[in-house]
Amino acid sequence: MLQCDLPHNENDAVLLAHGGGGRLSHQLVEKIIKPHFKNSYLNDSHDGCSLPLNLIHNLAFSTDSYVIKPLYFPGGSIAELAVYGTVNDLAMCGAEPQFLSCSFILEEGFSLKTLEDLCQRMGRAAQECGVQIVTGDTKVVEKGQGDEIFINTAGIGQLLSRRKICRSQIQNGDAIILSGDLGRHSLAIMAQRQGLELQSKFTSDLAPLHRTTNSLLKSGLNINCLRDLTRGGLASALFELQDERCLGMTLEKNKIPVHEEVQSLCEIMGYDPMNLSNEGCFLMFVPSSDQEETLAHLHHLNHRDAAIIGHVHCRNSYISIKNELDVETLVDWPLGDPMPRIC
Amino acid sequence: MLQCDLPHNENDAVLLAHGGGGRLSHQLVEKIIKPHFKNSYLNDSHDGCSLPLNLIHNLAFSTDSYVIKPLYFPGGSIAELAVYGTVNDLAMCGAEPQFLSCSFILEEGFSLKTLEDLCQRMGRAAQECGVQIVTGDTKVVEKGQGDEIFINTAGIGQLLSRRKICRSQIQNGDAIILSGDLGRHSLAIMAQRQGLELQSKFTSDLAPLHRTTNSLLKSGLNINCLRDLTRGGLASALFELQDERCLGMTLEKNKIPVHEEVQSLCEIMGYDPMNLSNEGCFLMFVPSSDQEETLAHLHHLNHRDAAIIGHVHCRNSYISIKNELDVETLVDWPLGDPMPRIC
Numbered sequence: 001m002l003q004c005d006l007p008h009n010e011n012d013a014v015l016l017a018h019g020g021g022g023r024l025s026h027q028l029v030e031k032i033i034k035p036h037f038k039n040s041y042l043n044d045s046h047d048g049c050s051l052p053l054n055l056i057h058n059l060a061f062s063t064d065s066y067v068i069k070p071l072y073f074p075g076g077s078i079a080e081l082a083v084y085g086t087v088n089d090l091a092m093c094g095a096e097p098q099f100l101s102c103s104f105i106l107e108e109g110f111s112l113k114t115l116e117d118l119c120q121r122m123g124r125a126a127q128e129c130g131v132q133i134v135t136g137d138t139k140v141v142e143k144g145q146g147d148e149i150f151i152n153t154a155g156i157g158q159l160l161s162r163r164k165i166c167r168s169q170i171q172n173g174d175a176i177i178l179s180g181d182l183g184r185h186s187l188a189i190m191a192q193r194q195g196l197e198l199q200s201k202f203t204s205d206l207a208p209l210h211r212t213t214n215s216l217l218k219s220g221l222n223i224n225c226l227r228d229l230t231r232g233g234l235a236s237a238l239f240e241l242q243d244e245r246c247l248g249m250t251l252e253k254n255k256i257p258v259h260e261e262v263q264s265l266c267e268i269m270g271y272d273p274m275n276l277s278n279e280g281c282f283l284m285f286v287p288s289s290d291q292e293e294t295l296a297h298l299h300h301l302n303h304r305d306a307a308i309i310g311h312v313h314c315r316n317s318y319i320s321i322k323n324e325l326d327v328e329t330l331v332d333w334p335l336g337d338p339m340p341r342i343c
Numbered sequence: 344m345l346q347c348d349l350p351h352n353e354n355d356a357v358l359l360a361h362g363g364g365g366r367l368s369h370q371l372v373e374k375i376i377k378p379h380f381k382n383s384y385l386n387d388s389h390d391g392c393s394l395p396l397n398l399i400h401n402l403a404f405s406t407d408s409y410v411i412k413p414l415y416f417p418g419g420s421i422a423e424l425a426v427y428g429t430v431n432d433l434a435m436c437g438a439e440p441q442f443l444s445c446s447f448i449l450e451e452g453f454s455l456k457t458l459e460d461l462c463q464r465m466g467r468a469a470q471e472c473g474v475q476i477v478t479g480d481t482k483v484v485e486k487g488q489g490d491e492i493f494i495n496t497a498g499i500g501q502l503l504s505r506r507k508i509c510r511s512q513i514q515n516g517d518a519i520i521l522s523g524d525l526g527r528h529s530l531a532i533m534a535q536r537q538g539l540e541l542q543s544k545f546t547s548d549l550a551p552l553h554r555t556t557n558s559l560l561k562s563g564l565n566i567n568c569l570r571d572l573t574r575g576g577l578a579s580a581l582f583e584l585q586d587e588r589c590l591g592m593t594l595e596k597n598k599i600p601v602h603e604e605v606q607s608l609c610e611i612m613g614y615d616p617m618n619l620s621n622e623g624c625f626l627m628f629v630p631s632s633d634q635e636e637t638l639a640h641l642h643h644l645n646h647r648d649a650a651i652i653g654h655v656h657c658r659n660s661y662i663s664i665k666n667e668l669d670v671e672t673l674v675d676w677p678l679g680d681p682m683p684r685i686c
Contacts, residue, residue, distance in 0.1 A: 015679075016679070016683045017678050017679030017680075017683075018679070019574075019679070019683065019684075020574060020575060020677070020678065020679020020680035020681075020683065021573065021574025021575025021576075021579050021620070021679065021680050022574075022575045022578075022579050022618075022676060022677040022678050022679040022680060023579075023582070023676045023677065023678050023679075024678050024679050025574070025575065025579075025679060026579075026582070026583060026676075044509040044510060044511065046435070046436070046509060046510070046570075047405055047407070047432040047435065047571075048403050048404060048405030048432045048433055048435065048436040048438075048498075049403070049404055049405070049436070050401045050402065050403050050404075050436055050437075050438075050502055050507065050509075051401055051402045051403070051404055052401050052402075053398055053401065053402050054398075055396055055397075055398050058393045058394055058395050058396065059393065059394045059395075059396050059402075059499075060391050060392070060393050060394070061391060061392055061393075061394055061442060061444060061477060061478055061499060062390055062391030062392070062444070062478055063444035063445075063446045063478055063479065063480055063495070063497055064390070064446065064480045065446040065447075065448050065480055065482045065495060066482075067448060067482045067484050089390040089391045090391055092389070092390065092391060093389070093391040093392070093393055094393075095391075095393075099404060101404060101405070101406035101497050102406075103406045103407065103408045103495050103497075104408075105408050105410060105448070105493055134404060135404055135405055135406055136406060137406055137407045137408055139408045139409075139410045139493075139684075140683070141410050141490060141493075141683075141684060142683065142684075144487065145489070145490040146488070146489060146490065147484060147488040147489065150448055150482075150484075150489075150493070152406070152408060152446050152495040152497075154406055154444050154446075154495075154497030155391075156402075156404060156499060159393055164393065166387040166389060166393075167387060167389070168387065227389075228390075230364065231362075231363060231364025231365075231368070232363060232364025232365045232368065233364075235365075236364050236365050236366075236368075236369075239366070239369070240369060275365075277364070333365060333366045333369075334363070334365040334366065335360050335363065335365050335366050335367050336358075336359070336360030336361070336362070336363020336364065336365040336366070336367050336368060337360075337363035337364050337365060338363075340359045340360075340362065340363065340483070340484075340485065341362075341482075341484060341485075
């Protein structure tokens with residue numbers, strides 16, 4: 001090939017032409033993106049890839065776009081979020097995540113150095129999760145028509161059992177188990193945005209969850225439903241899990257794990273930890289006969305804050321919470337997350 | 344569920360809270376998006392889905408983000424593009440497209456009515472292609488941090504044969520066959536953007552291609568490589584198809600189908616049709632022994648402009664083009680598409 005490379009130095013920025021499908025697009029992908037996602041599926045330089053899969057059970061398929069602001073925060077960046085987030089969505093289906101796609105929407109002027117750092121982080125995060133980023137796309141929009149970088153990942157994985165894990169499996173009497181404490185992701189982002197001094201106090205709980213869910217599923221425990229508590233937090237997740245059967249759910253406030261500094265800041269700011277977003281904890285619905293064993297398994301897997309926070313019932317169709325004095329109040333479905341662009 | 348719906352009328356716009364994962368997010372998905380993507384996989388209201396697949400051959404996986412401007416253009420909209428574009432990427436792998444994901448990044452203030460229209464168009468386009476939109480995501484960014492709507496789709500499909508279809512299969516002597524005429528997509532977008540009078544003259548060639556590729560593959564013809572000619576057009580595609588073997592390719596200018604009005608406008612504007620983007624035509628590389636039969640098959644499938652435009656050789660490693668007088672010049676790899684945000 002006769003074409004020589006354009007020089008690329010550390011202050012270079014994304015140009016509109018990087019999104020034009022020509023030589024610059026090619027260089028961006030070959031030099032800045034692909035080296036960090038290294039795997040043989042990417043060698044064909046194509047807009048798609050072919051994957052060998054020996055399906056025993058069904059396939060899980062999921063997607064998320066990530067628009068979090070700021071790009072870097074205590075505990076991670078948009079890059080790890082884009083990998084773990086989709087890995088976790090697959091895990092919540094009861095699947096072993098295997099392959100990811102990755103699509104960037106870049107704003108003209110975005111730093112190539114930052115892009116490269118984010119690609120490196122995505123590559124590392126994928127490796128850590130045992131998944132491969134096998135296909136992708138890059139678009140560029142004019143300055144002022146985007147915001148630095150948006151990342152979409154889609155993921156596929158194999159379900160670990162024939163048994164469906166979804167909200168229609170939730171049964172009257174099920175224990176509601178929470179795998180970890182609430183609110184750290186939201187507060188880490190908020191502290192970072194506002195430059196609060198307490199910034200160092202809060203670290204996002206961002207983490208991949210598939211090793212935990214795989215271990216639980218392989219242990220033979222009966223798991224009816226799994227759900228991670230991202231945007232909208234615990235409260236929204238519970239409402240979304242109600243289907244046309246309208247089973248009731250009652251939580252016990254003093255069982256819900258919330259770290260002390262999170263609780264204090266929530267009181268000052270007027271937030272309810274139940275509405276805050278998390279990136280490393282999830283809900284499980286299991287028959288009450290299995291609840292203690294499931295909890296012990298979670299503790300054994302180092303989810304030290306895991307707790308049985310309530311039960312499903314058919315007394316009424318409300319989602320309610322009991323305080324320390326056994327006074328029961330209704331949980332409200334928040335209109336939206338108290339913070340925009342949290343993931 | 345106790346929550347009542349918020350009223351929604353025709354002038355309503357996307358709010359930041361629609362992206363917050365709470366009640367408003369739920370309503371947006373349930374009332375505006377899902378009704379148009381109707382299929383049983385969406386019933387679980389989850390961030391992922393499980394798909395029954397009986398894989399005979401490998402799986403194809405692809406993704407694209409769509410940022411085209413304007414959203415509506417002669418011949419389609421971002422909605423059809425987001426469906427056909429990913430369907431076509433799967434078709435170019437030699438796969439039967441089956442399932443799509445759909446992720447929206449909405450700008451605060453975007454019209455809900457337009458969103459609903461685009462969802463309806465996506466639903467219709469998916470139905471027309473025989474694919475199902477089975478999982479998705481919606482994010483909202485602040486006004487001025489996005490541009491109305493960006494759509495990402497990822498797709499999976501089953502490969503139709505065990506034989507790999509990719510650039511490394513291209514062989515010395517292969518015929519290069521183009522399925523249709525060049526440039527109409529780019530010029531339709533340009534005319535629309537600039538409000539040119541000739542707007543009505545140009546309609547994008549946007550179309551799904553999988554029925555054609557499936558028919559060709561099932562006919563038993565030897566197909567070494569398939570590539571659609573989107574961003575960057577024919578010229579960029581040829582350069583991207585060169586691998587480390589650096590086979591040469593020589594085209595014949597008078598064989599390349601370009602409609603007369605496209606050619607005229609290109610001459611006025613200084614564009615080369617080879618660099619313009621298309622959304623409904625593709626390249627095939629086939630052994631020269633199969634070239635006539637392949638061409639006849641394409642004509643039979645109503646690709647009336649299909650033509651053998653050149654051959655692969657090992658005389659040198661250049662991509663060149665011969666004019667009517669048999670004078671050969673090198674093709675240049677454009678830096679980027681002459682028009683940004685063309686797809």
